[in-house]
Amino acid sequence: xxxxxxxxxxxxxxxxxxxxxxxxxxxxxxxxxxxxxxxxxxxxxxxxxxxxxxxxxxxxxxxxxxxxxxxxxxxxxxxxxxxxxxxxxxxxxxxxxxxxxxxxxxxxxxxxxxxxxxxxxxxxxxxxxxxxxxxxxxxxxxxxxxxxxxxxxxxxxxxxxxxxxxxxxxxxxxxxxxxxxxxxxxxxxxxxxxxxxxxxxxxxxxxxxxxxxxxxxxxxxxxxxxxxxxxxxxxxxxxxxxxxxxxxxxxxxxxxxxxxxxxxxxxxxxxxxxxxxxxxxxxxxxxxxxxxxxxxxxxxxxxxxxxxxxxxxxxxxxxxxxxxxxxxxxxxxxxxxxxxxxxxxxxxxxxxxxxxxxxxxxxxxxxxx
Numbered sequence: 001x002x003x004x005x006x007x008x009x010x011x012x013x014x015x016x017x018x019x020x021x022x023x024x025x026x027x028x029x030x031x032x033x034x035x036x037x038x039x040x041x042x043x044x045x046x047x048x049x050x051x052x053x054x055x056x057x058x059x060x061x062x063x064x065x066x067x068x069x070x071x072x073x074x075x076x077x078x079x080x081x082x083x084x085x086x087x088x089x090x091x092x093x094x095x096x097x098x099x100x101x102x103x104x105x106x107x108x109x110x111x112x113x114x115x116x117x118x119x120x121x122x123x124x125x126x127x128x129x130x131x132x133x134x135x136x137x138x139x140x141x142x143x144x145x146x147x148x149x150x151x152x153x154x155x156x157x158x159x160x161x162x163x164x165x166x167x168x169x170x171x172x173x174x175x176x177x178x179x180x181x182x183x184x185x186x187x188x189x190x191x192x193x194x195x196x197x198x199x200x201x202x203x204x205x206x207x208x209x210x211x212x213x214x215x216x217x218x219x220x221x222x223x224x225x226x227x228x229x230x231x232x233x234x235x236x237x238x239x240x241x242x243x244x245x246x247x248x249x250x251x252x253x254x255x256x257x258x259x260x261x262x263x264x265x266x267x268x269x270x271x272x273x274x275x276x277x278x279x280x281x282x283x284x285x286x287x288x289x290x291x292x293x294x295x296x297x298x299x300x301x302x303x304x305x306x307x308x309x310x311x312x313x314x315x316x317x318x319x320x321x322x323x324x325x326x327x328x329x330x331x332x333x334x335x336x337x338x339x340x341x342x343x344x345x346x347x348x349x350x351x352x353x354x355x356x357x358x359x360x361x362x363x364x365x366x367x368x369x
Contacts, residue, residue, distance in 0.1 A: 048364060049067070049299060049304040050290045050299070050312075050362045051364075051365060052314065053077065053361050053362075054349065054360045055357065056081075056352065060078055061077070062077040062081075063076055063352050065346070065349040065352075067312055068304060068306050070345070072346065077107075081358060082094060082358060083134070083293075084361050085136040085138055086136075086141075086156075086293065087293065087295065088139075089141055089145075089364075089366070090107065090364055091103045091104065091366075093141070093154070093156075095121070095139070099136075100117065100118070100119075100120045101118040101119075101120070103115070103145055103154070105366065106363075107365050122174075123158070123165065124177065136157070137157045137159075138156070138191070138193075139154065140154075140194070140295040141153065141154050141155075142195045144366065149169050149170045150170055150171075153168050153169070154166065155193045156175075157191070157192070157202075163178075163190075164177075164178045165177045166178065166200075168214070168215075178222070190205075191203050191204065191205060191238050192239055194240045194242055194295070194296070195242075199213050200212055200213070201248060203240050203250060206228035207229035207252070207278070208226060209225050209240075209248075210222050210224055211225045225271070226276055226277075229278070234254040234256050234264065235255045236253065237316075237317075241291070241298050242298060243284075244298070249268055249270055250269045250271065251266065251267075251268055251296065252268070252269065253291070253313065263329055263331065263340075266311055266335075267280060268280070268311070268335055269281065282335065282336060283309060283335060283336045284310075284311075284335050284336070285308070286308050286309075287299070288304075288310050288311070288312065289312065290362045291314075292316040292359070293316040293361045294361050307341075309334055309336045309337075310335065313329075313332075314327070314359075314360050315359065315360065318359065322357055325354060326356045327354075327360050328354065330360075331344045332344035
């Protein structure tokens, strides 16, 4: 007897769409399936586990690796092989040689919505870097620029991690340069920026955290809310991440080697904003973190099926480009057990990363249905 697939119970279809690699393909089946996919779009945006985008040998192809299923997906993304300076809310952020910043959603089928072009960065003082595509070190957005454009603030760390600027989508016609307003001798370097509640927080090269408000045209006074760390005997990269929408965590990644890219130790600290102090955490609980050139991601491990108490990290931000080993510094670190897991990624993903010439990057997909 022929089955009427369009008449399947909505509860069953909900379960199916949540487990598909791409809700977009699910939506092509029939009208009723498309309706279910649309209704679950925002849910998928929140619960889809991060995928790793890896540049392929083809100039216009990126492969996708799913760390939960531990496999490279058949689906590939059609994007130029370029360095992305950020990945946030399902969008990629890129700055070209003319310092023009663009937001790209690689999962959108509508080309008109796929790319949002922003004004070029034209700071009052300008330092020429050796490679212009590294003028923007890292970037993030505070909200989806399509679903919540009025609350979307694009923040960039530029000029070799020394300066900070922001632009409020639908409100500003040009960038506001925060650190041009601050004594350079006091604010030294910036590694990452996150939004927490109604303020933004930035961590510098020494672990000091600054807080400021960019929701209004005039920048509010910058405040120090976290003390710096003692010196480390290794090259350190720091990432800020909001965990469970309640706390600010900092992942401290210690690397050694001639090129500074061999991760040997990872630590996690929680910020007490009122006291301005960091407390080291020995467990993340049912949480997994994803760090790299992307805005750091925190997920509920049991809900998505990834490893709890773990940090997924990737080789990131190499201004000189990758050598013959490609993007080799990646893995999974268990915070509670204080160890790196063996064979963290599938062999196929490892082969792709060994051939990478620009940074792979984590992205939490959103879909345009």
